Amino acid sequence: xxxxxxxxxxxxxxxxxxxxxxxxxxxxxxxxxxxxxxxxxxxxxxxxxxxxxxxxxxxxxxxxxxxxxxxxxxxxxxxxxxxxxxxxxxxxxxxxxxxxxxxxxxxxxxxxxxxxxxxxxxxxxxxxxxxxxxxxxxxxxxxxxxxxxxxxxxxxxxxxxxxxxxxxxxxxxxxxxxxxxxxxxxxxxxxxxxxxxxxxxxxxxxxxxxxxxxxxxxxxxxxxxxxxxxxxxxxxxxxxxxxxxxxxxxxxxxxxxxxxxxxxxxxxxxxxxxxxxxxxxxxxxxxxxxxxxxxxxxxxxxxxxxxxxxxxxxxxxxxxxx
Amino acid sequence: xxxxxxxxxxxxxxxxxxxxxxxxxxxxxxxxxxxxxxxxxxxxxxxxxxxxxxxxxxxxxxxxxxxxxxxxxxxxxxxxxxxxxxxxxxxxxxxxxxxxxxxxxxxxxxxxxxxxxxxxxxxxxxxxxxxxxxxxxxxxxxxxxxxxxxxxxxxxxxxxxxxxxxxxxxxxxxxxxxxxxxxxxxxxxxxxxxxxxxxxxxxxxxxxxxxxxxxxxxxxxxxxxxxxxxxxxxxxxxxxxxxxxxxxxxxxxxxxxxxxxxxxxxxxxxxxxxxxxxxxxxxxxxxxxxxxxxxxxxxxxxxxxxxxxxxxxxxxxxxxxx
Numbered sequence: 001x002x003x004x005x006x007x008x009x010x011x012x013x014x015x016x017x018x019x020x021x022x023x024x025x026x027x028x029x030x031x032x033x034x035x036x037x038x039x040x041x042x043x044x045x046x047x048x049x050x051x052x053x054x055x056x057x058x059x060x061x062x063x064x065x066x067x068x069x070x071x072x073x074x075x076x077x078x079x080x081x082x083x084x085x086x087x088x089x090x091x092x093x094x095x096x097x098x099x100x101x102x103x104x105x106x107x108x109x110x111x112x113x114x115x116x117x118x119x120x121x122x123x124x125x126x127x128x129x130x131x132x133x134x135x136x137x138x139x140x141x142x143x144x145x146x147x148x149x150x151x152x153x154x155x156x157x158x159x160x161x162x163x164x165x166x167x168x169x170x171x172x173x174x175x176x177x178x179x180x181x182x183x184x185x186x187x188x189x190x191x192x193x194x195x196x197x198x199x200x201x202x203x204x205x206x207x208x209x210x211x212x213x214x215x216x217x218x219x220x221x222x223x224x225x226x227x228x229x230x231x232x233x234x235x236x237x238x239x240x241x242x243x244x245x246x247x248x249x250x251x252x253x254x255x256x257x258x259x260x261x262x263x264x265x266x267x268x269x270x271x272x273x274x275x276x277x278x279x280x281x282x283x284x285x286x287x288x289x290x291x292x293x294x295x296x297x298x299x300x301x302x303x304x305x306x307x308x309x310x311x312x313x314x315x316x317x318x319x320x321x322x
Numbered sequence: 323x324x325x326x327x328x329x330x331x332x333x334x335x336x337x338x339x340x341x342x343x344x345x346x347x348x349x350x351x352x353x354x355x356x357x358x359x360x361x362x363x364x365x366x367x368x369x370x371x372x373x374x375x376x377x378x379x380x381x382x383x384x385x386x387x388x389x390x391x392x393x394x395x396x397x398x399x400x401x402x403x404x405x406x407x408x409x410x411x412x413x414x415x416x417x418x419x420x421x422x423x424x425x426x427x428x429x430x431x432x433x434x435x436x437x438x439x440x441x442x443x444x445x446x447x448x449x450x451x452x453x454x455x456x457x458x459x460x461x462x463x464x465x466x467x468x469x470x471x472x473x474x475x476x477x478x479x480x481x482x483x484x485x486x487x488x489x490x491x492x493x494x495x496x497x498x499x500x501x502x503x504x505x506x507x508x509x510x511x512x513x514x515x516x517x518x519x520x521x522x523x524x525x526x527x528x529x530x531x532x533x534x535x536x537x538x539x540x541x542x543x544x545x546x547x548x549x550x551x552x553x554x555x556x557x558x559x560x561x562x563x564x565x566x567x568x569x570x571x572x573x574x575x576x577x578x579x580x581x582x583x584x585x586x587x588x589x590x591x592x593x594x595x596x597x598x599x600x601x602x603x604x605x606x607x608x609x610x611x612x613x614x615x616x617x618x619x620x621x622x623x624x625x626x627x628x629x630x631x632x633x634x635x636x637x638x639x640x641x642x643x644x
Contacts, residue, residue, distance in 0.1 A: 060600030060624075062499045086408060086418050093415040096408050096524035096531075177384045202418035209418075278382030281622050281631045283605025288642070300603050301623045302382075309603045320610070 001025055002150035002322045005139050007127050007164065010038020011304060012295045012311035013155025014115040015067075019315030020153075021119070025322075028149075029121035030139065036116035037109030039272065040304065043187060048214070048221030050187040051108040052270050055200075055212050055227065056080050056101040057304035063312065064305045068102060076110045077102045082199030082216035089205060090259025092198055105219035130154075130164045130292070137292065151291040151318055155311060157274035161294050168290045175285065178298045181232035182239050183275030186250035189266040190224040196258055206257040207234040208250060228254050232276065243269040277302040284314035288321045323347055324472035324644045327461050329449050329486070332360020333626060334618045334633035335477030336437040337389075341637030342475075343441070347644075350471075351443035352461065358438035359431030361594065362626065365509060370536070370543030372509040373430040374592050377522075377534050377549065378402050378423040379626035385634065386627045390424060398432045399424045404521030404538035411527060412581025414520055427541035452476075452486045452614070459614065473613040473640055477633060479596035483616050490612045497607065500620045503554035504561050505597030508572035511588040512546040518580055528579040529556035530572060550576050554598065565591040599624040606636035610643045 002025045006017040009031035021027045039053035059065050071077040080101040085092040104110040129140040130152055138147040154161040158178030165171045199216035203209055209231035215223055228250045230238070238246060247269040255262060279302030286293035295314040300306030324347045328339040331353035343349045361375035381387050393399040402423040407414040426432040451462040452474055460469040476483040480500030487493045521538035525531055531553035537545055550572045552560075560568060569591040577584060601624030608615035617636040622628030 061602045061604070063602065063604075086415055088416050088418075091415070093408055093413070094410050094526045096410075096526045204416045204418045279623070280383045280385065281605070281628050282383070282385075282635050283603070283622075288610075300605075301601070306603050313604050 003136070003148060004028070004151045004153065004318070005030065005137065005149040006153040006155060007139070008038065008155035008296075009036040009112065009116055009121055009123070010155060010296070010307065011040060011112055011115075012297060012307040013153065014112050014119070015308045015311030016153050016155060016295055016315045017119055018115055019312050020318065023315070023319045027120065029116075029119055030125050030127050030141070031121055031123050032126035034123055035109060036112040036121070038112070039275065040104065040108040040112055042107035042109055043270070045187075045266075047189055047266070048223050048225055049107045050214050050225055050227050051103075052185045052187055052227050053272060053275075054108060054304055056103050058099050058101055059305060061305060061309060064308055067308060071111055071114075074114065076104055076114045078105050078218040080217060082213070083197070084200040084202070085198040087198070087201035087203045087211075087257055089257070092201065095202070103217045105217075127164060130167065132167055151293070151322060153314060153318070154292070154294045155296055157296065158298050159274060161296075165292060165294065168287050168292055171285055171287050171290075171292060171294065174282070175294055178277065178280050180274035180277040180298060182235045183232065183272040184230040184235045184238060184246050184250065185270045185272060186228040186247050187268050187270070188226045188228060188247075188251055188254075188264045190226070190262055191265050193224050194226075194258070194260060194262055196260065203257045206253050207231060208253045208257055211254055226254070235275070239271070239273075243271065279303070279306055284310045284317065286314055286317045286321070288317075291321070293318060325458070325470060326350070326473045326475065326640070327352065327459065327471040328475045328477060329461070330360070330477035330618075331358040331434065331438055331443055331445070332477060332618070332629065333362060333434055334629040335475065336434050336441070337630045337633030338475050338477060338617055338637045339441055340437055341634050342640065345637070345641045349442065351438075351441055352447050352449050352463070353443055353445050354448035356445055357431065358434040358443070360434070361597065362426065362430040362434055364429035364431055365592070367509075367588075369511055369588070370545050370547055371429045372536050372547055372549050373425075374507045374509055374549050375594060375597075376430060376626055378425050380421050380423055381627060383627060383631060386630055389630060393433055393436075396436065398426055398436045400427050400540040402539060404535070405519070406522045406524075407520040409520070409523035409525045409533075409579055411579070414523065417524070425539045427539075449486060452489065454489055473615070473644060475636060475640070476614070476616045477618055479618065480620055481596060483618075487614060487616065490609050490614055493607055493609050493612070493614060493616065496604070497616055500599065500602050502596035502599040502620060504557045505554065505594040506552040506557045506560060506568050506572065507592045507594060508550040508569045509590050509592070510548045510550060510573055510576075510586045512548070512584055513587050515546050516548075516580070516582060516584055518582065525579045528575050529553060530575045530579055533576055548576070557597070561593070561595075565593065601625070601628055606632045606639065608636055608639045608643070610639075613643070615640060
C-alpha cells in the first residue's frame with residue numbers, strides 16, 4: 001500500500017487513480033478546476049448544454065472496450081447514431097472509416113464524474129510545485145502543501161506537467177516533447193433547425209475543422225445548438241484574439257462550408273489552449289527510481305481512448321514497481 | 323552491457339535493436355523471412371515493384387519526426403506528392419485531414435534494410451520457443467538453439483508472440499489482447515494509364531478499402547501498377563479463399579468504385595494474415611523482473627509510427643532496467 005498523489009481529474013488521471021485505488025493504494029487527487037472531466041467538458045446555458053470540448057469517442061483497444069461496456073451498462077455513455085459526413089464547399093460525402101462513436105450522457109463530463117464520485121479529490125486546488133521531500137514527494141499549492149506521497153502522477157497537459165517534473169530531468173525531457181494544438185470553439189444556437197442533412201461533419205477547405213449539432217446526441221435537451229471547432233492552424237494564428245471577434249468568424253465559415261444562410265440567436269466562443277494533440281504514442285512515462293509518472297491523451301494517441309489507456313497503463317507500471 | 327535477443331526484423335524490432343545496441347548492448351536479431359521489413363514489403367516483378375503491404379506513413383510525434391528527418395537526409399524515404407482522395411461510387415472528394423505522407427525509396431523495405439545493414443541478424447530463422455534457461459533466456463529454432471540472453475524482445479504480431487511468452491503469464495495475458503485484421507491485397511498492371519484523376523483513394527461503400535497507383539511514388543519504375551486492399555471485413559470473410567479467385571473480385575470492385583472499365587494485363591493477390599491492427603495504445607510491454615518485452619505497431623497505434631515508437635520505447639524501458 002502506497003500513498004499516491006494524482007494531479008488532474010480528466011479521464012487519464014481518474015482512470016489511473018481508480019486502478020491505483022483498486023489495487024489497495026491510498027490515492028489523493030488534485031484538480032485546479034471546479035469539477036472532473038478536463039476537456040470532456042460541457043457548458044450549461046438557459047437553452048441546454050453545449051459539449052464544447054471533446055464531443056465523442058471511438059474504441060479500438062480491447063482494454064478500453066471493456067471499460068466502454070461497463071459505462072454502457074451504467075448508462076453514463078450511449079452509442080451516437082447521428083449522421084456524420086465529410087463536408088466541402090456545401091457538398092457532403094460519406095466517411096471512408098465510419099466506425100461506432102459514443103457520447104457521454106447527459107453530457108460529456110458524465111464519465112469522469114462517475115469515476116470521481118467516490119474518490120478523494122481536492123477541486124479548485126492548483127498544484128504549483130512538486131518537490132522531493134524528506135519522506136517521498138511534497139506537493140505545494142497556493143494556500144499550502146502536503147508531504148509524504150510515495151509516488152506522484154501528473155495527468156495534465158504537457159505544458160502544465162513540465163514545470164512540475166523538473167526535479168527529474170530525464171522525465172522532463174520526455175514531457176517537453178509533448179504538446180497540444182489550440183482550438184477555438186463556438187457555441188451557436190438557432191431558432192429553427194438548419195436545413196442540413198447531417199448532424200456532424202469533418203470540414204475540408206475551411207478554417208472550420210469540425211461541426212456538430214449538439215442535440216443530435218442522446219439525452220440532450222431539444223433545440224438547434226451547434227458546436228463549431230476551428231482547425232488547429234486557424235486557432236493558432238488567432239490564439240490571442242477576443243472571443244467576441246472569433247465567434248462571428250467561425251459562424252460565417254460554418255455557413256459558407258455548409259452552403260446555407262442563417263441567423264443565430266445566440267453565440268459564444270471558447271478558447272482551448274491545450275486541445276488536440278497528435279500524441280507521443282508512448283503510452284505513459286514512469287520513472288521507477290524516483291516514483292513519478294506522467295499520463296494523458298498526449299502521451300498516447302491524443303484521443304479519449306488514449307487518455308484512458310495512458311492512465312490505466314501508468315497505474316499498472318506503478319503497481320508493478322511499488 | 324547485456325546480451326539481448328530481438329525476434330522480428332520489422333520496423334519495431336529494428337528500431338528497438340538499434341537503440342539497444344547504441345546503448346552498448348550486444349544485440350542478436352532473428353527473423354523468419356529472408357529479409358528485413360515485415361509488412362513494409364515489396365514484390366518484385368518483371369514490370370517493376372509493388373509495395374503490397376504498408377504503402378506510406380505519416381508523422382505526428384516529435385520523436386518519430388526526428389527519425390524521419392534522418393531518413394530523409396539519407397534518402398531512404400521521400401515525401402509523397404500524389405493526389406489522395408476519398409472515393410465513393412465513382413465520385414471523389416478531398417480528404418478532411420490530408421497531412422504529409424512519406425514513402426520509402428526505392429521501395430518500402432528500404433528503411434528497415436538501412437537499419438538492418440550493420441546489425442547481427444539471422445534471417446530465415448524462426449524462433450519456436452523462448453524458455454527460461456540456467457543463465458537467462460534460451461531461444462530455440464528448428465535446427466538448434468542458443469542460451470544466455472539476458473533479455474528478450476518479441477517484435478512480431480500478437481498471435482505469433484503469444485506462444486513465445488507463455489513462461490510469463492502476466493505478459494501473455496497482455497499480448498493476448500492484441501491482434502491484427504487480415505487484408506487481401508491485389509497487384510494489378512494495366513497496359514495504359516487508367517483515366518483517373520487521383521493516385522490513391524480511401525474507398526467507401528465497397529469491399530475495397532484502399533487503392534494506390536504504385537508508380538505515383540518517387541523512385542518507382544514507370545508503368546500503370548495498382549495495389550488494391552480489400553477492407554478488413556471482406557478479407558476476414560474470404561480469408562481462406564484462393565489467391566486466383568480473390569484477385570478478379572478485387573479488380574472488379576476497384577473498377578466499380580472508380581466508375582471505369584479496364585482490362586488488366588497482369589494480376590496477382592497476396593493474403594496478409596496479420597495486417598492492420600487498431601492498436602492496443604499501450605506503447606510496449608515490459609516485464610522488468612523477467613526481462614522479457616513485446617513491441618510492435620499493434621502495441622501502440624497500429625501504424626508505422628507506432629511500430630517505431632513502440633520499439634524505441636521498449637528499448638528505453640529495457641535500458642533503464644538493466
